[in-house]
Amino acid sequence: MITTLNRDLDTAVELHRILTASLARRFKMTEVAAAVLADEIAVEIRNEVGGSELYIPGPSRTARNRLICEQFTGDNHEQLAKQFRLSRRQVERIVSNRDIRPLKMSVAG
Incomplete structure (x- = not known):
């Protein structure tokens, strides 16, 4: 019991x-x-x-994914997977879905 x-x-x-x-x-x-x-x-x-229930939410996936994209160098899938406790495939999906915006170019004029 x-x-x-x-x-x-x-x-x-x-x-x-x-x-x-x-x-x-x-x-x-x-x-x-x-x-x-x-x-x-x-x-x-x-x-x-003490004596009460405490809910602790998991980490924000958005923040985690942003960090992964910032730290991604093009060939460090395995290192990021280990660091963030994800599979290599999950890291590949995250970096392939990152928001790639074109650089803003200023036009002199």
Whole structure:
């Protein structure tokens, strides 16, 4: 039987795991240092929203796609796929659908 206490504990453990992995990856921290900081962040989150449900929306695809297009060099599909956790095919679709506007040329006159 799953109790509320077990579910809450599972959620807290998962939050800590996500925070630790994200801090280590994003800020190139050791896992130990990231875990210590994750503890502090988790405590602050619990103090702010503990006991209530919190919806965290996913990242904006528009913003992500814009970043991918800005970083695309013509031959870095694999690197972008890894960086943004997408397949190579998804990166190909994103860069092929980018808005390519003609350069504005000023006419002297």
